[in-house]
Amino acid sequence: MTDHPRYSIVAPIYNEEGNIQKLYERIRTVMDSTGEPWELVTINDGSRDRSLELLEEIAARDDRIKIINFARNFGHQIAVTAGLDHTSGDAVVVIDADLQDPPELILEMIERWKAGYQVVYAIRQERKGESWFKLMTAKVFYRLIYRITDVNIPLDTGDFRLMDRAVVDVLNSMREHNRFIRGMTSWIGFKQTGVSYVREAREWGETKYPFKKMVRFAMDAITGFSYFPLQIMVYVAFILGLLAVLAIPVIALLRLALGYEFLGGQVTTIVLLLIVSAFQLFFLFVMGQYVARIYDEARGRPLYIVATKKNLNGVKPGALSSREARKMPEPEV
16 A cells, blocks of 8 residues: 555545446556556545445455545535545545546646646536536636636636645645635635646436536535625615615606606505515525524534545544634644
8 A cells, every 4th residue: 555645536426336437447547657656535425326335346456545435425525625635645636426527637737737836727628418508507607706706716617626735735724614625726826727628428327416506506606705795785775775866856756747646656665665675685695695604614513424434544634623623733835
């Protein structure tokens, strides 16, 4: 067993039994071609199929394959976090198990890393096999995030990326519960660059990001890196107040010209109340999202719970609560 691998590959697994063997074979072929030591850290995120069984069979034959088995499903971003917590390589690659992101691109990422870049992210030039709705919403999402956040998050990028150990150590010290890892990586800084690729269609299984999860993911991204939803409340309040002030003389003149019964008082009042109430409820919802995130952090629960591990030695800080993690010494960068 390699005590200190040169490269660590992190792959979250959720109901991917049809892809696991191919994932292992392609990553093994790519990483063996480097001639340097490596490890593959897999995270079984509460899979309900044979994913864990297949991983254990492979790990029994190849001790470079590490398994972190969650006690339940904690979500993709938390699974990636657990994988990063348990890596020890000088460079760490995050890749999905569905093989839409080609493992062969890792070799180009390694070249950029050896050239001095500390984060090498993959840019999706084309996305095969996805519906027009998924393509449209993804395009809108990335451009919206780019516009309203204070962090320069590259367009059309996912979590498929290589990170230097210094970057991973800083990322591991950030223990917020509602995680948007590609945004967190951009926020950290360091020397970054991108490589373009064509994202292939999924060969087996179905997407793990249906519309409901996409909306939740977008909310985590926006509230985690932007105060814009809160700031816009001031502008909306100003516009509504201005319209109300302007409406007074307009309605008075119209009633003088067309009669008192024009736009009956009750109808006008009800419509205005409905509009104002709708805005109030919407912004209460926005504020509630931020408050809920404060509550998540204040509880100090662990980000995830590990049921079992295989081919992993030592204790890692991953299952610590956010409160406990804050007591840990800051990594040296």
